[in-house]
Amino acid sequence: MKTLELPQTDLTASDIVLGLMRINDMSDEDIRTLVGTARDSGITMFDHAAVYGGWHGCEQRFGSAMGLSSSDRAEIVLQTKVGIRQGFFDFSESHILESVDESLAALQTDYIDVLLLHRPDALVEPEEVASAFSTLHAAGKVKHFGVSNHTPGQVELLKKHVEQPLAFNQVQLSITHANLIAAGVAANMGALDQSIDRDNGILDYSRLNDVTLQAWSPFQKGFFDGVFLDDRENYADLNDALDEIAAAHGVTPTGIAVAWITRHPAQMQVVLGTTNPGRVQESAAGSDVRLSREEWYRLFTAAGHLVP
Template structure:
């Protein structure tokens, strides 16, 4: 699986990220097999959040308990987690960030996070509080790199007025069938066209300019949690016909082609795979190493319902 550096850092990361929000009810053996398959296919990045799993830090705790990583193994992987979502509200206060990270470290049974992301934008954010928390976490060796999730460029710029560390990553929702971050720029300034509405401040372009790595969550979802589009012949007949055609051409699954569509973008976007099945993980992962032609990339784009003016 191809690798590249995370943002401006020297941290080498895999094209795919294993998302672990659904492992709370898995056995130790099932988690170990999933982790083992991820490592086998070349994945070295493992994604958590304090809220995953029903109870706070539940998925982090299952990961830590099941794997109990030895120092040599821990050094070979990248563990990232997110904080900021609380029951009924968002919280980027210094105290909450510090407390959340300490609890994540305890649950994961590790001394440090490679990457900490602020989960969803807090409208009441005070950048100085975030900066103070980040400084303390970095000085203590608890977090090595920092980033955000679901943030717009201007929200990132607001954080940068106080935060001193580079913000090296932004995790956003992106798939062929949910691609406003890409589709807007193609149809910018086209009056009366829904696609021409800028919904995120051109986050893809901003990330390329500022050397932030984007991570695509829900890479197989249509709309906002509207269901999986791969295999949905009712709503996406043309897209699925083309996915199957290209899957046959490249000798991979339709899901791997859907992955390859994201991976083809020159922004080096990581793809977050949330499956709990080792077999499905092995089925999707080959998409990381397929380079779609420009023509095929745009064919998939239009087959998903997007417009080329």
């Protein structure tokens, strides 16, 4: 398992993160097996959000199933998010403070290693975010901060007031949902959908500013519409390429789908959503694979992206 020294923080963590968005209906024992398998595979970072599983539902399931001792707690990096409410987004100071206290209680911990603003709030007042972050940081409740699904301009607006570094941006990225990479490859091509920059250059901005990108839904075709793995009806070429490259590296296609993201020199983290311990192990194996340029571009084009 590859580990990364995460820029702008004092954290070192695995480049694979286990996301816990889907654990709400699992038994305590199954949660312990899933998390234990992740730990045994070298995964040290775990991703939550206030909104997962209903209000703090998945955090609560994790907290009560794991009952982390202080030494267990110190060995992992716990990340959670704030800002999505029922039907609207809320980056107000009072909501951020209240939600973090609820996350701490649900997770049964004294501190959160990383807090992300979940989705851009149209009504954001960066002064309020800054005040909330400073209060949380001074109280030792949150060590590091970041955002999710934000554009460079939105990050810059926050940075005008927020004192702490915004060290992370969690964004949707898989081989098939790869516009943030693919747009740059086809820059300035007329009448080509791939050429449209949908995030105002978040990839280059993040590399230039040492922001760690975290790839969510790494196996989903698009927005929660199933995985491309084994979808031969829509992704026959991609699955053929995944099979061949997996065989060449002695891992599974799941591992290669992870390796496609970790091969990018931006030093991204991959946030898994599987609840299946076997798939966690297959994914973790992908962290140790370094794809050649030819393999990486073959997967890119097999997924339907153009290399002009």
